[in-house]
Amino acid sequence: MLLVSMILLGAVIGFVGAGGAGVTITLLTVGFGVPIHTALAVALASMTFTMISGAYSHFREHEVVVRTGAVIGAGGIIGALLGEAVSNRMPSNDLSFMTGLMILSSALILYIKLYHADWLNNHLPVRQTLLTGKKLYLYGIPTGIVSGFLAGAFGIGAAAYIQIALMVIFGVPLLQSIGTCMMIIFPISASGGLGYLASGHLDLWIFLQTLAGLTSGAWIGAKMTHLAPLSVLKASIVALPTIGGGIMLLFH
Template sequence: MEILGALIAGSFIGAVLGFVGAGGAMLSVPILIYGFGFDPNEATTAAIAVVFLAAASGVIPKARKKQVLYRDALVIWAFGLITNLGFSSIADKLPDAFITSGLAVVLVVAGASMLRPPKLEEQKRMPIPVLIVMSLVIGSITGLFGIGGGFIALPVLVLFFGTPQVVAAGTALFIICINSLTAFLGRPDLWDDVQWHIPIFIGAAAIVVAQIASSQAHRTNPKVLRASFAYLLFALATFTVIQTWI
């Protein structure tokens, strides 16, 4: 039953990744916590592995089409390295309530970004200090919550680097991939605590379904999908807060 549940959960995450184009990774942590009984630290560690598998799968076809800017991705990754490794190394010492409450905040922010995507063509490039701050934020949420930070990386790439949207999407996937791998390597103390068969099945199902959904995404209304996903994130954030504090 656990394996069946993991496959269903992974299929759901993959569908979100394929149809919406981002954000499926944010579902991994609450699903692992409330669906499979993981504690927050185990869930964020396992989610990092799921995020890495999904992002690696998505970035391969982008790389073949030369839609990944490796230098720009490595710059953002390097700026966020301090917070990524720093928070990853202390994640097991943080209270569960801090992890789940912080996750709820991230879900709300991500949902808001889905409802009101930035008008990228009307804004100026970000100054270097803003780029550094945003990179540190991306590293922080990856290290703390097992989330790749694609919903932040994408506008950073477009606004600061002037990257075309298609190329920015591929580069953001690469950032998520290397950020997740970095965060995972920063949590060796938690590796043995995770029941790995569950996230492995979730990740495998997510990869397969994401590829199928991505090929059918052009037949759907992106605005409706983004709005639906935003309200799902708000509902998950509310549920997480209730479970944590009430």
């Protein structure tokens, strides 16, 4: 049942292209009674493999700003390990509640990006030139540490936060922000997953079923994206993490 459920969830994630980690955690904890720490470990470890393929694909299309991604990703490794250490010391109920809040906050950011882009641009003007030199390291490493901490502590990819930071602070164009974000999340999820593995929270059998189900399901779902009306797609992108976060808070 876990494998079948992950295939179905993977199809939905592949269709909307966002919010996968949070809903995966919700399904594991609420649907199958997996302990929250194990669910976070599985979600992070699964993201490691999905980000590899995504980042490589964007890299081949010249849609990754490598230096920016490397600097933020390096800070992300530190943050993910710190987040994992904090998460391991949090009671399960508190961790579930915080994870639910984080998932809902991601849904809110996605809603603003999709439905109130003009308001967002007026309040967060996008940098027009690529940030380089010392400022790249001065801003990049702390940004990575914060993003990595959120991912390591609460199991989410923090993609919504990272993409906005890339455009507003680092001057990465929208198209390249997607690929660069994937490059950043890869070391974050890998280091966080390894941290959970070292602490004994990563269940390999659950992880293998989750990864196989999400990967195969996402391949199917991605082929349906271009068939859906834009209004349906936008609503689904926001609805997925909203439902996942709401269920997590309701049943935490």
